[in-house]
Amino acid sequence: MASVPVAVEVVAAVLVLLPSAAPQELPAPWGWACDEGLCVKGVTSDTTTSLNQCKLTCGPESAVWPRPASIEHSSEVAFFLPTNVTRRVSCQDAVCPLLDQAIDLFLDNLQKYHPDYAGGSAPWEGPWDASIVSHTLDLDVTIWNADDRLSLETDESYQLFVTTIADKTNAQVVAATYFGARHALETLSQLVDYEEGVDALMVVSAATVVDVPAFPYRGILLDTSRNFFSVQSIERTLDAMAANKLNTFHWHITDSHSFPMQLETLPNMAYYGTYSSRKIYTTTEIRNLVEYGRIRGIRVLPEFDAPAHVGNGWQWGEEQGLGKLAVCVNREPWQSYCVEPPCGQLNLANPKMYDVLGQIYNEMVELFSPIDLFHYGGDEVNLNCWNTTDEITSWMDENNFGRDADAYYNQWSVFQEKSRQLLTSANADREVPGILWTSHLTEEGRADQYLDPTKYIIQIWTTGTDYLIGELLEKNFRVIFSNYDRWYLDCGFGAWVGEGNNWCSPYKGWQAVYDNSPLDIATDLTGSAHEELILGGEAALWSEQADEMVLDARLWPRGAALAERLWTNPSHNWEPAETRLIRQRQRMVARGIMADRIQPQWCHQNEGLCYLKGIHQGCQAMGDAEVAGVTKA
């Protein structure tokens, strides 16, 4: 409960007398003092602390990310070692094993605060010296109900009370569900940091946190078809999501490029569709990832994109006597038949295609079991592909469907309805809400003609100023925001089907991600926030130009900015969040996430001095030079 014991005079003397002091004679002469919520660097004295301690105790939210709905904390800390944490739990049988694992993860995360953390498969004990600190952190966790699966109705709220008496700090967690309790442990881990002067951990000595998310759906999309991502890199993504209380890993597992999903009953899909036999997710790996996510409070949500965005993997139908299952597969010139190479769409004229699709759903429902949502994809159908394929055009003619755009949209919507029925029967007749991307079917005047708002949730990927968003809300569709002008993390790199920049440039900086408010967008477009229809949002990483080598830096820390928007939905812009975001980025790095660097380390040590004053929303779309110009003027 004290500030770091640093021998001030000695340090000062070294400074004055031996300006060429060798590095091992550090610590450096600097200390930090809390001034109106910011840590100010100066020469160390009785009133300064280490930077870590200052960040933990100075600001109103401590170092917690995303900011809790309500938090109060003391400005003192207690030192302890991660080897001196005790646990007491009160929970029902269904969730106690989950809670045990969550506490183990919590302890791992504490170990990782040590700068020498070396990881490895065996539990890392660290160089902690038990003779230095005799203090315990006593966990006391109570979970009321037995829910062990996430749904849109899951209560993720929690309360956390930290108190310190003598040589014990008690951390009491109370939550309705396991999911709330694991969020509480995440928060508690963020009220802890490493203290270099003591070589121990420190925890804020007293805190009261009462917390609840603003939105029930808080996601990250990863596309594993354009490029493959190893299981380890997906696990790392789930770890980082857990650190930010994101709760949905939307797995865009297949596309026209490759089919990396192993299916026991349809081995041909992956056999024909993977980039190589090593670039495959086995059924065991998929099940393990679903469980890995669940322990971290994350639903692994499968997307099976159709009837477009299929292709490689579907070429085996004719050979097996089922006829052509997909058309336009790898057809050229691709510009005429799809939005990017390679092309492919399902063959609506072939009833056997539905048998295969139903079988895929059967296995997916089981692999991701139990599903509470299912993503049907459903975007970017190219009518010219179908309309230039003899098998489809003669089927349209024979049935007198017509051949104009509406005729094709009609057949697409029939396909969608059949898909929904196949999925429902695969799921033992238990209907789950389906998610669909905005598409031609959701365009002006069409959405409620083709889709039932009680059955479908629409994921918006148009811009945040599209009037269509208002129309969907007024037609009572529940929506998930992924407007590409703010929440597409693949934007701002070089083009790959041409030259110059890619289609959705520029890069979306963390500030633009943070400031994107679904409720404000809805209010601007309709005059009402439509809170009950807005389930939340998701940042998307389409992987044409990303694989596991760049994954972490693309997703983080921008995914953290998204997380605070969706967990806290702050009424302010990004500015007051900056110092905590930088801290959260450092924390993710300590946990093994190779998050992007967004500033010089000097900014981390000199809070509030880096950004231009008075930058506001709206400037974010401009380049740095323009922003500088604007502020100067």
Ligand SMILES: *[C@@H]1O[C@H](CO)[C@@H](O)[C@H](O)[C@H]1NC(C)=O
């Ligand atoms: C802390 O842990 C060490 C190592 O497990 C143990 O020897 C020591 O007694 C513990 N101290 C307290 C106060 O519990």
Ligand SMILES: *[C@@H]1O[C@H](CO)[C@@H](O)[C@H](O)[C@H]1NC(C)=O
């Ligand atoms: C399909 O092709 C026919 C015949 O060429 C044409 O009349 C029709 O407009 C086309 N439909 C679409 C949606 O392009």
